[in-house]
Amino acid sequence: MFKFIPSKHDDKLIQVHFDCNVTGNEAPAIIIAHPYGPLGGNMNNNVVISIQRHFVSRGYITACINFRGCGKSQGRTSWTGIPEQQDYKSVLDYMTNNEELGYPKPTKFILCGYSYGAMIANSIECTNLPCAYLLISLPLGVMWALATTKQHVFKKQRPQPTLCIYGDRDQFTGTSRFLNWCQAFSNITIQCVQGADHFWFDYEQELLNHVENWRLGLSL
Template sequence: MPSCTLFVESRQDKTPLEIFVSGNQSRAEQQQAPGIIIAHPYGPLGGNMNNNVVIALEQYFRSKGYVIICMNFRGCGKSKGRTSWTAMAEREDYMSVVNYALDDSTLQEYPSINRLILCASIPGYSFGAMIANTIDCANVPCAYLLISIPLGVMWALATTKASYFKKPPHDKTLCIYGDKDQFTRSSRFRDWCHDAVCIPDADHFWMGFESLLLEQLEQWIHTLQ
């Protein structure tokens, strides 16, 4: 099944957002499949979908038969606009991609999504995890993959709206972090999510630890099925 790059308008202000869609089966081969939306770390510090964790997740979930959507927030990659000061516009960006993915009239070459993982790099990685955790998805069953959620620096990423993004984790959430994270202490992760999974020696960027991250995902995915 070929991958494709598309643009989706943000419901915030119609800003065009770049998404990359992939999967290993067509709708003719399989009517329905699980889906995942993967968002990336903070854009002004170099975050975009061309990231080691995002790429590792995309390849892993494609091998599991998921429909995968990787997105670039506003101001990142080929998405238009610029990063906001409060992260609320990026939340609208993410929700716009969720709505697009669940609209049965779009992505007709791919299986219809019947359950969804929000990973911000929803799954979510860093800044993307912060965004994904605030999304409530009522149309299909949802789970949340939060990788290195930046609890220690939300005050800088969301300024006046930081408290909004500190909501407790949902049910069916995997919160995973490295004990060498440069932005958040291990105790902050444990206090926020008592079931958080710690990977020894991994830091915020996961270089060289992608395989250990995927091992934890393998165990979690089985619980969702």
């Protein structure tokens, strides 16, 4: 089901694909954000689709975002990431508070992003419900270009359970940078996948295997 959610930043309509195959009053939920729009990023991406299908099969309410300027969402990609941060937060708030969705009420969230989407997901404060963070190929090496003067907003470490997963052949961020950034976390799982690069082609199933092992160990 596709819906358009007004962004808290400027009321531009953000396209979101919701899916859920469970009935009942309550279910866990995941929000999934895509890579950088001007380089072709949108929800129709191999990693985003793989994660979405996996979590639907595990009984989650899933929401895939098209950030502003991507797909049928209004607006244009920003220079700072702050409007996209508000796009993501708008979806989180909508799922938490809006009963028009017609799906079970979320009991907990996984805030997920891939590449640029991971940068945005990591910046979201989640306080109303238990949350965990799934950060796939966080682009630490090029964050200066994606967020310009606001990159400090997107490098914060979270106390909630977090999986930071990346390939050892990532073209944008080296293993040492991932490890240095992760050292400040108190509740993080770091997973390096041998042979995978930033785009995960032919490694989607291995990615899902690691994600599932982490999910099963969550205590939210």
